[in-house]
Amino acid sequence: MMRTLFIAIVLAFVVACSMTAEQELELNRSLKELVEARNSGDALSYLNATHPAIVKYYDDLGKDAMQDRFQEVPKPSGNRTNLHDSTSIVWGSYYIKSSKTSDSLLQVKVEIQLINDNERLDSSLIMYATTPRSKSNWLFVTESDYHLAVYPDFLQLFKTK
Numbered sequence: 001m002m003r004t005l006f007i008a009i010v011l012a013f014v015v016a017c018s019m020t021a022e023q024e025l026e027l028n029r030s031l032k033e034l035v036e037a038r039n040s041g042d043a044l045s046y047l048n049a050t051h052p053a054i055v056k057y058y059d060d061l062g063k064d065a066m067q068d069r070f071q072e073v074p075k076p077s078g079n080r081t082n083l084h085d086s087t088s089i090v091w092g093s094y095y096i097k098s099s100k101t102s103d104s105l106l107q108v109k110v111e112i113q114l115i116n117d118n119e120r121l122d123s124s125l126i127m128y129a130t131t132p133r134s135k136s137n138w139l140f141v142t143e144s145d146y147h148l149a150v151y152p153d154f155l156q157l158f159k160t161k
Helices: 002-017 021-040 043-048 052-061 063-070
Strands: 089-101 105-116 119-132 139-142
Touching (some): 021 089, 052 063
Antiparallel strands (some): 089 105, 105 119, 119 139
16 A cells, blocks of 8 residues: 555656656757757857857857857858868767756756767767746757856756755
């Protein structure tokens, strides 16, 4: 009896904290678009998927900081068929490492594999994706930006202590 009650409580907790199917599909679509935008040098799309607090921070730093941050991969010019040269580090496959929720937010920690010259590197990038719990419009923040003072504390569900 006690075991059944424990399993029921754990199951209810897991279900309450997980994403809906719609949120998960939208997250995967948004991640795919983010990776494609970043890898193709589409700074405007990359910027559009980034949390506004981070965009404002880089905008306040000036045009050069904004371009360095959101145009990490040069946009191909002319009729170049190869999007990336051997010095470009591009984003590859990704997976959800974990998720956390608050009363109003759902946040996931995503690991993105880094690739250079078509070979996987031994390092990866951590991104945080956040959406209101009842919606599925995801905004992204890199791990380095996540810990900036300009990123609101109430949005840092993965806060390190």
